[in-house]
Amino acid sequence: xxxxxxxxxxxxxxxxxxxxxxxxxxxxxxxxxxxxxxxxxxxxxxxxxxxxxxxxxxxxxxxxxxxxxxxxxxxxxxxxxxxxxxxxxxxxxxxxxxxxxxxxxxxxxxxxxxxx
Numbered sequence: 001x002x003x004x005x006x007x008x009x010x011x012x013x014x015x016x017x018x019x020x021x022x023x024x025x026x027x028x029x030x031x032x033x034x035x036x037x038x039x040x041x042x043x044x045x046x047x048x049x050x051x052x053x054x055x056x057x058x059x060x061x062x063x064x065x066x067x068x069x070x071x072x073x074x075x076x077x078x079x080x081x082x083x084x085x086x087x088x089x090x091x092x093x094x095x096x097x098x099x100x101x102x103x104x105x106x107x108x109x110x111x112x113x114x115x116x
Contacts, residue, residue, distance in 0.1 A: 005109035007072045009040065009064040013099040020047065020058035023095045027062070030088050038075040038082075040064040057097055069113055072103075 015023040024045070032042060044063040052058065066072050079085055105113055 004068040005105060005113055006065050006067060007069075007113070008043075008104045009066065010102045010104065011062040011064070011099070012059060012102070013062070014057050014059045014097045015095050016097050017057050018054045019095045020060060021052055023092065024060060026092065026095070027060075031092075034082065034084065034088075035064060038078045039071050040066050040075060 013023065013027075024047075036042070041064065042062065043065050044061070046061040046063070048059045048061070066075055
């Protein structure tokens with residue numbers, strides 16, 4: 001199906017020292033269900049380094065996927081009108097040092113993904 005390639009979303013979050021496990025639990029309880037409801041699928045949850053740190057910061061990587069351009073735009077539009085997302089990130093900010101979000105796709109899918 002045209003424009004049904006996978007778009008990947010990387011949420012990279014570095015919680016404050018010793019807060020990674022708390023952040024992960026809260027993310028999975030408060031953020032993840034809404035993301036799934038917006039059509040996202042959690043593919044991987046990674047932690048670096050691969051040990052929970054008490055006096056230093058771990059970095060968490062959440063790899064999500066969504067099918068195609070239509071799925072991505074649908075997710076984006078739903079997120080923009082959902083006030084609970086702003087509430088979530090405001091509350092979560094107390095646990096976070098840094099965070100970023102990146103969107104990516106397989107190189108061989110770029111032509112189809114940009115032909116909308």
